[in-house]
Every structure is written in structure tokens, then in C-alpha cells.
Amino acid sequence: MSAPTVVVMASDPSFEVGAQSLKVPEISINPIASDLSDNDSVLRDDTDSMTSESDSDRDTTERHIKQDTCKESTTPISSMVQPTEPQQEDQEVAYDGKRPPAPKTIAEISEDIMGVLARYRLAHQNDINKPWAARSMFRDQVERFVTRQEPVRLTLPAFPFKSPNKTTKVLGTLPDKGEEVALSHLQGLCSAIKDVYGHGADVYIVSDGLMYNDILGISDAEAWRYGQALAKMANDCGCRNIKFLRLPMLLGEDTDGPTTEEEYLKDVHHFRDSIIERYLPPGFDVETHIKKDSDSTLTYRGYIKFLETDLAERPADAEPKSKSQLKRTYEEIAKKMIVRGKAFAASIAQNIPEYVRLSIHASTETTKLSMSLLPQLGRAFTPWHSSLVRAVDGSITMSHARDVPALTHELIFDKDGHPSYFRERSPLFSWPGMDVEFNYIYPTGIIITPRDPSSKYSLRNVQMQKVRALSEACSPVILRNFTDTTDAHIFESKAHDAGTVAPWTFGIRQAVKDAGSDSPKASTVTSNEAMPMHYDGMFFTKKELDPATGEEKLVSKVPRFQYFTSITSCPDPDKDGLTLFASSQLFLQHLPSPYTLQELQSLTWDCKHSSNWSNHMTNLPLITPHPSTKKPCLRWHEPWYKWQTKFATNEIRINDGEEGKQHYKDLIREMLYDRRVCLYFGFRQGDILVADNISMLHTRTAFPKGTGRELWRIHFN
Secondary structure, three states: OOOOOOEEOOOOOOOOOOOOOOOOOOOOOOOOOOOOOOOOEEEEOOOOOOOOOOHHHHHHOOOEEEEOOOOOOOOOOOOOOOOOOOOOHHHHHHOOOOOOOOOOEHHHHHHHHHHHHHHHEOOHHHHOOOOOOOHHHHHHHHHHHHHOOOOEEEEEEOOOOOOOOOOOOOOOOOOOHHHHHHHHHHHHHHHHHHHHOOOOEEEEEEOOHHHHOOOOOOOHHHHHHHHHHHHHHHHHOOOOOEEEEOHHHHHOOOOOOOOOHHHHHHHHHHHHHHHHHHHOOOOOOHHHHHHHOHHHHHHHHHHHHHHHHHOOOOOOOOOOOOHHHHHHHHHHHHHHHHHHHHHHHHHHHHHOOOOEEEEOOOOOOOOOEEEOOOOOEOOOOOOOOOEEEEOOOOOEEEEOHHHOOOOOEEEEEOOOOOEEEEEEOOHHHOOOOOOEEEEEOOOOOEEEEEOOOOOOOEHHHOOHHHHHHHHHHOOOEEEOOOEOOOOHHHHHHHHHHHOOEOOEOOEOOEEEEOOOOOOOOOOHHHOOOOOOOEOOOOOOEEEEEOOOOOOEEEEEOOOOEEEEEEEEOOOOOOOOOOEEEEEHHHHHHOOOOOOOHHHHHOOEEEEEEOOOOOOOEEEEEOEEEOOOOOOEEEOOOOOOOHHHOOOOEEEEEEOOOOOOOOOHHHHHHHHHOOOOOEEEEOOOOOOEEEEEOOOEEEEEOOOOOOOOOEEEEEEEO
16 A cells, blocks of 8 residues: 655745655665665665465565665655555555655566556557466566566667568658657657666567568568667667667677678678577478467458458569459468567567567557557557657657648758658748758657857747747757757847746746755755655635635646746766656656546645645546647646655645545656656756646755756746
8 A cells, every 4th residue: 555645845835846755865765666786775684595386475575675775865756556456545644754765676666567567568558457378477477576676678679671561651761750759669668667667677578570570571681780770779869778689699690899881781681581480380381370379360360460461562674463363472471470479479478588578560469568558549540650740739649650640740851861750840840040950859859959069049930829839739848959048138028028927926037956945945946856746836816705605715826837947057967956847748658557538537635834835735637638739638736754854844645525536646647757758868068948837747856965967947927
């Protein structure tokens, strides 16, 4: 059962970005989800052998990972495995929030990791309440890694090469924006596991391209170059937990150091033939296998489906074939692919049996965990069989290239001049006098930069109404490598260009930095502490008459937009002092079954704070319509505990009605920090950022004292 919910918030009503406590200096925190090392963590076990204990032993044996809680570390974002049962109210009251939760056992950490994997399952949205046949097998694999305090290793056979149909399906022979988003999605999975387990996870991609390319008319060289470009893309995108295994590694023949294209292609037939000869079961009958093995049946049908389009573009001199002849051809090719796939899967299972096996194909999930590579709407495609299409609001669909209408979408090219993806046409992307690039980032937001790094475009010339409109569509919007962004006069004047500035008691602009005060009356916003997920202005209130009751009520005057500039950043901006932005649109897109938007719309919540303000916020709607787009938006202030802060605390309660609903707090917390929903953003010096304060929630992670991190912030309507 999860701990009761108590919240922290700034004692000053003008607080910036708050956050899940990813790093809380000088405060004892939950010691599980930080970076564990031999020096600051030990594994305690009361048995001689962890790996052999039974499930009953696991429930009764006390096994915890501990670490020095005096050090800076990362608090966990616990993981929902199944919809949480309502909490017992008497147990909630018993917990005062002064102490961090007890260290988790190995079994509990393993369950948290399984919760993350469950959220990424291909079948998750529809089948969460159905039995997962092989769940215990996957859990045992995970627990072995946790027991040894090692990263969880997952393997994924995927990313073979681009479809042979370069005319109507894909944009070229090399990885494009589809693969880039897929890699970011996989990196998000690894990061999500690290949020609940300090050693994190690695995904090992085993490209199966050279197992199938000759059957489909793709040259060995094209498959090789695709794989090399994919590895470079992963490195360039910062996907540090994505690794690559090559065919020779499955034969024990891999050599140290890089292999040249010439060397690899010289031996590729040997690699391919050796895997088939060594790992295909003797007497394997593909016809019988397809009939009797459910997973192979699903894969076989999928192969035939994509072969109909992959091989649709036949050479001009090819002999014409009837529909029945083509059908037989596709069936024979699909069977060859099943044979090679059987040998390939066996080589993985025998060489790296302890790795958790992922799959891009729908399956019974008895031996592998099926997952989607892309957070896409509509029919699911892989990036090597389709082209990525972005709407202005950032939402992704995958489509065959020929089906994307040129009237409504334009083809976007990458920095090397290769076609990359389709983007919905909009005047918001037209910036007269500025040649700029609009780069959508995963999972939400847009970074706008000068196309030529030597260009000196000033903030004073930016059309802020377009920035405002883009931020309503896909927040946050970041301007990077523009000039005059730290000039106070220009910064303030552009706020007036964007809308009606919303002043606070101190004026219109606040310096968000660590003031160095440890006084309980100080503000969290001017500290280096992490902060809870929230929206700005919740406690900037005024009393109004309720037209329905005629009684006076407290109403928040919530500003529409946040507007930041980064004066100085942390020395390691990708690690410390991160600003997190959670999208209501993505929160609802990934909301797990059986929860529904309609259910959330019926909920209200109360916020009780420990500061000296005399009023509490009550009956706040959980979901409200956006004032412009009318899309549903989540309104929330994250529960925060006394042990997480030196400053004010808050309690959050879901209004129960006739049944206990406090478990929604766990659901909301899990989904807000989900890497498919939340952008973990590190400010660079000079960055300008505009975010929609209605559609987004935000927070800040902790940063070391003395780093000098400073932002300026203005709100506008």
C-alpha cells in the first residue's frame, strides 16, 4: 500500500516550476531510485541464495537496497503495475509524512519495473485486466538483474532496413524522423526504469536486416548502411541506453573494435548461413509450425500483409503475375522469413537467455513482450515500413508516403538534405526575415533555432503571437541560439507583445534562483530544492460570488502562459535543475484502461496547505476545458511530503463521494512523470521558453547549491 499523500508548496504564492523530488540535497529521502554504486549501496539478504528462493520465501524474506541518505539522491517515481485499490483512510491518517518511505525490497523494486514494462506493452491499452500468461517469467528475469544490482537488459530484434518500396511507402534508404522518435521512445523506457531502479536498463537492438534482406531484394550494403546510420542517430540523439548487437556476436565471432563495410560484407553470407545451420531445429517444418504456433501465425499473417505493399513496385521488365500468383509468391517469401526468423530467435535465446525479450509483433506474450515502437495515433506502423507525419500539435501518425496529401502537408528535410518526415502546413511556421528550423522534441515541445548557426536573429524581432499560438498547440516552445535573450528590457517588452502581462505583488518579472535561505518561511521557488508538479497561479486568488449559491468563494487567477529566459544554467543542464513539462493531451492519450476521461471529469479535489494563508482550496475540478482549444486539461498540484522539503507542505485529497478514490493520486503521479507524457528539459544559457500554463503541468528537479542557476519568469494572458 502506498504512503499517504502530503504535499509541499512554496509559501510565496508566486512559485515557479515545482517537481517530483528527483534530487533533494541535505534531506533524507527514499533511497531506492537514485544512482546506486558500490560505495553508497549494499544489498542486504538474510538467506544464502537469492536466486533460488521461492515465491513464498520472497514474500517473507526481508531484502532491501540501502544507501547513505545523507547524500544527494533521487526519489522514486513509483510504478503502477495494476490499477491501485482504494487506500484505507485510517492508514492514510496514521502516516504523518515526516519520514521517507521504507526502503523497498528486491521483490518490490522488481514489481515497479514490471509496472513500467506493462505501460509500454502493445496490448496494454486493451488487455491490462486480462491475465498476462508469462508475467512471472519476465518478473523472474527482472529480479535476477535487481538482485545482482545490474542494469536490466532487454533485447529487441528490429530495425532491419527501409522497405523495398521507396516509391509509395518510405522516404529513402536511411533512417529518418520515424526511427529517431522510435529510438527516443526506447530511451524513454530505459529512463522510466531508472526512475524506479537506480541501475536503470539498457535495450540491445539486434538488427535482423541481414537475415532477410536478400529475400526482399535489398542489398547487403544497403542493410549495413542503414544499421550504421541508425547507431549514429542513437548516439547523436543522446540515447545512451540503446546498444547494438551484430550477427557475429550471436556466433561468438565478433572481434574487438569497429568493422569496416568491406570486411563485414565479405563475411555476411557466412554469418547468415551459419545462424540458420546452427540454430534452426532439425527437421523444422514451417507449414506445421505456422499452424500450431500462435505467435508464428500472427507473424506470418503480418509478413504477408506488408509484402503486398513492400513488393508492389516491381521492375518494369518483370513478368506480369496474376493476383493468385502474387499471393503464392508472398506466402512463399513469408515462409522463408519464418524459417530464418526461427533460427534468429533461437540464436538470441541461446546466447543471451537472461535478457528480457521484446518484440515489435503482436504475440501471445508467452516468450516475448510485445511493444509499440512509436507513440502514434491510428493504425500502428513501424518506421521502416512507413513515413512519420506530424500535426501542428505534435501528434504523430504513421502513413505510407503516397497517402500524405501535399495540399495539407509539406515534406521536411534533415540537416544533410535527406527527406525526414511530413509536417502539417501552417502559417505558424512562416517567420519572415528569419530562416529557422522547427524541431519537434520527444515527447512534447518544439525547439526553434536559426538554420545557419552563424545567423544573429534578435529576440526583439521574433513574432511572439506565433510563439504563443505554437505553445498552445505543442508546449513548451523553446527559442535557442537567438540574441538579446538576457536583455531585461527586450525580454519584458516581448512579454507585452505576446499578451497581457499578469503582474504579481513583486512586479512582472521574477528571478528564479537559489537565495540560499533555509528559513521555513522562505519560498521553495527561491531555493535549490525540487518542487511538486503543479500549475502556476493556483494560490494567487481572489474572492468572488458564486452565481449558483450567492456565497463568496475563493477563485484562482491562473495566468495563461509562462515565459522564461535562462540567465545562467547548471554546469550539467541535462542532469541538475531540470524543468519537467507534462502534457494533458499525452496524459489522456496514454491513460491506461480501465480509467477513462469521463471518469476523471467527474472528480474534484481539495488542497490543504501548511503555510500561513488562511484559506484552503476546495472542490477543484480535476479536468477543465482549455479556454482556446476546448481540449480537456488536467488541473493538479502533486502531493508532497514533509520529508521532502524544509518549507511549506500540502495535503491533497480526492473528494470521495460514496467510495474511496484516493488511489487516483497514485495514477495521476505515475502518468504525469511517464516518459511518454513528460518532457525532462534542461535549460541552456540564453534559452527562451514559452509554455501553456493551462494544458501543461510543470515541475523542477533539485540542483546543487552554488551552481548559479537563474531563470527570469513572466506570466501573461
